[in-house]
Amino acid sequence: MSTAITDGWTMTRRNMTHVVRAPEELILYFSLPIMFVLVFGYVFGSGMQVSGGGSYREFLLPGVFVMTMLYGLGATATGVAQDLSRGVVDRFRSMPMARSALMTGRSTADLLRALLEMSTLLICGLLVGWQWRQGVGRALLAVGLLLLLRIAITWVGIYLALLVRNPETVGVIVFPAAFPFTAISNVFVSPELMPSIIGTISEWNPLSATVAAIRELFGNPGLGGDSWPAEHAMLLAVLWPVLLIATFAPLAVRRYQRLSR
Amino acid sequence: MTTFEVVAEGLGKRYGPTRALDTFDLTVPAGTVHGLLGPNGAGKTTAVRILTTLLRFDTGRASVAGYDVLRRPDEVRARIALTGQYAAVDEILSGRQNLELFGRLFRLSSREARRRAAELLERFGLDEAAGRSAGEYSGGMRRRLDLAASLIRTPRVLFLDEPTTGLDPRSRNQVWDLVRGLVADGTTVLLTTQYLEEADQLADRISVIDAGRVVAEGSPDQLKAMTGGDRIEVVVRDAAELAHAGRIVAAICGAQPELDPTVRRLSVPVLDRVAGLVDVVRGLDDAGVAVEDVGLRRATLDEAFLHLTGHRPDDTREPVGAGRKADLA
Incomplete structure (x- = not known):
């Protein structure tokens, strides 16, 4: 057990060193959400309405937080696929290290990275007039929910990479695969304002649960709807990620073990 | 142990x-x-x-x-x-x-x-x-x-x-x-x-x-x-003398040499390397055959491989015929 933790930490540090040595990718992942804040907050936002009233930018920020967590999928999946394609995984697998370290190291590093991205976005949010209105305790709880979602997304990403293997293919499919989840959700628009079927899908979207929950915790506008998922956002914001982890972590581990077939 | x-x-x-x-x-x-x-x-x-x-x-x-x-x-x-x-x-x-x-x-x-x-x-x-x-x-x-x-x-x-x-x-x-x-x-x-x-x-x-x-x-x-060991190779000056030289070498070494008229070369397996070489040079000299080049050639693993598998190691699976001769060129 202790070797699993030591090796996992060694692998975490390895992945963090990647970020330091190849920061271009990080810049891309930073600039995307900031762009969304600016474009949606100032360009489209002027024509947007928030159900129940309130500032659109304050409505938007929790959505962009969640979107940033989701786009971490790309970083996770390409990172794992690159390891697999470059043969370095063969060295890891032929060494007397903990089998789990490759995945736990990836997961931890991605979490630290998510914290970094979130801090930047937080500052960016404060600059455009967003704020948390329910105290630091609840704000930290919201950050906790975001990180939980990020862990779930990491495992989806690891599984995706093990399934597809080719890093270029992974890079190409990640964005189109992830985009609908942000579009058909409450990230940019309240589901009540959407056509009914799409609105329902949006409300049940796992991302929407986290968005709604953190809007509530931050005290931002846009809490809306009297549907079941809207009323139980907090529960779903925990349940969805846990369900995703419970599904994709075992799938990924099995897939990883099947590398030796 | x-x-x-x-x-x-x-x-x-x-x-x-x-x-x-x-x-x-x-x-x-x-x-x-x-x-x-x-x-x-x-x-x-x-x-x-x-x-x-x-x-x-x-x-x-x-x-x-x-x-x-x-x-x-x-x-x-x-x-x-x-x-x-x-x-x-x-x-x-x-x-x-x-x-x-x-x-x-x-x-x-x-x-x-x-x-x-x-x-x-x-x-x-x-x-x-x-x-x-x-x-x-x-x-x-x-x-x-x-x-x-x-x-x-x-x-x-x-x-x-x-x-x-x-x-x-x-x-x-x-x-x-x-x-x-x-x-x-x-x-x-x-x-x-x-x-x-x-x-x-x-x-x-x-x-x-x-x-x-x-x-x-x-x-x-x-x-x-496994491919037959070392060989003596002789290049004669005049292609017309190759067959004659082949008969002399066959008599000395007790094995039929392979003849390659295009390069005026014959090649024969040999057991006692140095003695065989001396005998062949002397025999050809006595018979008045003009020799341009003569030498001992060690067998290579290449030949061994070809012999064992019927194809070359870095090739695709195409068999390259049966002969070792293909390798002498």
Whole structure:
């Protein structure tokens, strides 16, 4: 057990060193959400309405937080696929290290990275007039929910990479695969304002649960709807990620073990 | 008593209908270099991946460094190292960071990992490039870094899967020297290669693999001997005299020489190399045949391979006829 933790930490540090040595990718992942804040907050936002009233930018920020967590999928999946394609995984697998370290190291590093991205976005949010209105305790709880979602997304990403293997293919499919989840959700628009079927899908979207929950915790506008998922956002914001982890972590581990077939 | 560091008995591995390995047997005594020689797709890499615990097999039994590969993979992993065809290093990290990472994963303290990395970087001539990303290294440097990573802790058994494929001759010689140094220190090496010269240079014993099974095993000299050993080659000045010279040589050596009129050359197997050569030169001189060139030619592993498998090692599976003559050109 202790070797699993030591090796996992060694692998975490390895992945963090990647970020330091190849920061271009990080810049891309930073600039995307900031762009969304600016474009949606100032360009489209002027024509947007928030159900129940309130500032659109304050409505938007929790959505962009969640979107940033989701786009971490790309970083996770390409990172794992690159390891697999470059043969370095063969060295890891032929060494007397903990089998789990490759995945736990990836997961931890991605979490630290998510914290970094979130801090930047937080500052960016404060600059455009967003704020948390329910105290630091609840704000930290919201950050906790975001990180939980990020862990779930990491495992989806690891599984995706093990399934597809080719890093270029992974890079190409990640964005189109992830985009609908942000579009058909409450990230940019309240589901009540959407056509009914799409609105329902949006409300049940796992991302929407986290968005709604953190809007509530931050005290931002846009809490809306009297549907079941809207009323139980907090529960779903925990349940969805846990369900995703419970599904994709075992799938990924099995897939990883099947590398030796 | 000899201890065997690598033992494989009747290994079989299928991928769907393809048999990658088919009753593959291998024993490698401690402290020796064993070459697995065979064309692409013969099963060399499959065998190495099984023995290094990366791949499961369907039938048979395998043990490395005294431990069963299937039941005690961690014990095996603690005693082996693998340097593959594709350098297994982290391309984003620098050379130094790579070695420190692997050192940490071998449970060295961070100070010890740093010290070991510095030592290996110097020994492998990489200290100047230590801070650069491994992805920017040349093929030869990357392979050296890969080898260095395999030596962070001296392995009992080192697996080298085509360690010099794609390297220029200078880098190849460097790798060969490193391997010789390791063997001198007592490491057992299992080497796969498509290059006969490499097997000839490094290996104490060679298994020739074709289509997933061992078709011949022996020392390089034994394998060469299987093709008929050494030959005397004579080039006559006048093509018209070739047949005449052939009869004289046949009488002296007691074997029918092969004649190649296009280059005015005849070639005959010989047992007693020097005496045979002297007799042939004297016999031809006595008969007044003008000789332009004469020499002894050692059999090559190339011929041995062709003889054993019917095709050349670096070719596709096309058989190249039966003759050894094809190789004399």
